[in-house]
Amino acid sequence: MKLKPMDDRLLIKLTEEKEQTKGGIIIPDSAKEKPQKGEVIAVGTDEDLQQYIKAGDHVLFSKYAGQEVRIDDEEYLILTRGDILAIVEN
Amino acid sequence: MKLKPMDDRLLIKLTEEKEQTKGGIIIPDSAKEKPQKGEVIAVGTDEDLQQYIKAGDHVLFSKYAGQEVRIDDEEYLILTRGDILAIVEN
Amino acid sequence: MKLKPMDDRLLIKLTEEKEQTKGGIIIPDSAKEKPQKGEVIAVGTDEDLQQYIKAGDHVLFSKYAGQEVRIDDEEYLILTRGDILAIVEN
Amino acid sequence: MKLKPMDDRLLIKLTEEKEQTKGGIIIPDSAKEKPQKGEVIAVGTDEDLQQYIKAGDHVLFSKYAGQEVRIDDEEYLILTRGDILAIVEN
Amino acid sequence: MKLKPMDDRLLIKLTEEKEQTKGGIIIPDSAKEKPQKGEVIAVGTDEDLQQYIKAGDHVLFSKYAGQEVRIDDEEYLILTRGDILAIVEN
Amino acid sequence: MKLKPMDDRLLIKLTEEKEQTKGGIIIPDSAKEKPQKGEVIAVGTDEDLQQYIKAGDHVLFSKYAGQEVRIDDEEYLILTRGDILAIVEN
């Protein structure tokens, strides 16, 4: 199953972020929830959005944003443009 | 009875999704509700919407979205464009 | 008394829908309220709306939508465009 | 005192509607409030509105809508365009 | 001190309205608050508003609307365009 | 430190208003809060706003509006255009 997100939505695959440590010591996160990282699998039909984000981009987005979907036994998220905080550049 | 949805609404027929199993074991869904799949039966009068979705398309939409209608003893849903998360491509 | 609905409003006459049965057995409706059917008696002054709906059309609309009016001892409803879910085509 | 309503407002004089009876029997209204009828005394400064409604028109409007004003010991209502449900045509 | 109201605001001086009587009998107001009358002292910088209202006009506005200001020991009100119900014409 | 307010914001310095008295008797304010006066120190980047208000203007604004900032041990307020009720003219 392949999905084409509608309008300004994006299909995202969460990229597991390893617990950040410094010399083996786990640094506990502050109470404030950190954003999550994911890879863009498909960009919505909105042409303006397609100018800024492409499949393969890695993005930062608000934790708990979006709707989970399961495709071929794998978990994805459908976000909207407004959930995307930033694009990760290398 | 045949329906022409008004404006940016869509008439949808739910496509039963079999309980997903892996080697016969039922995988319980997480607490978070998954979206539902359906087939587009008729697209609204909105011309912009008609560019993106056509009758026969399969779509993913938020569970509990829309209004149920019964036509000739069969159940359908009337959704609005904003309820459509993604179009399923093969 | 004849009414010209204002702007994107419509004057609707409810068309009684007989309790649907199958071989004499009444099928109880689900808890979720079904939409109602009605005939369009007059379309509002809005020219865009007039392109899509005409007097004599039959429409589906959300139950409990609109405001009841009594004209010559008969009950009608005044709906707005957003209450119309679909136009019934034959 | 003569009033020119501002923008899309209208000055309305309630036209008393006699309790509707059928052969002398008073038919009690349903719990749902019926709209009220009135005569348009003055139309606001909004030119678009002036295309659709003129002084002397009779209109139907939501009960309890608008603000009461007293001019020379008579009661009037100031409504906005959105309160007008329909224009009564003869 | 002279004030130029900002944007679509207006500076208003309340014109005391004598308690309306009929042959010496005070007619108690209904529970519903009547609008108040005032004289426009200055019109805001908004050019569209200036087409419709000028300093010296008398206007009707919703009771309790606006913000009180005191200039040289006199009380005024600063209203916005939306508070003005009607212009009083003679 | 010098600040350039963003968009339609304004940097304001409160101008102390002496308690108004009449022949030495302090007139207590009504319960309704009066607006405050201040001098515009800097106008935001919004070009439309710059047409109407300039640094050095004195303005009236809603009490409690805006955000306090301290620059070089002095207190200022950052307001938005909508907080400005009127410009004081001499």
Next chain:
Amino acid sequence: MKLKPMDDRLLIKLTEEKEQTKGGIIIPDSAKEKPQKGEVIAVGTDEDLQQYIKAGDHVLFSKYAGQEVRIDDEEYLILTRGDILAIVEN
């Protein structure tokens, strides 16, 4: 990891502000929270925003605004244009 903020967002690095003192005495802040200062690390994809703010600018923004992100063990904030109160000029 380098971030390109999406749309009208900005990546900000808090610039520690030393407790302001006057002759060694700490002046307690009023109950009302003061804005915070930070340096702009990256400006969003929005071209209009890029006209007004550039990387390297120092800005004032509402305390508690934005979302924390951690990049290479350092804390940053992602704000939106509306959180920026003023640009600090030297």
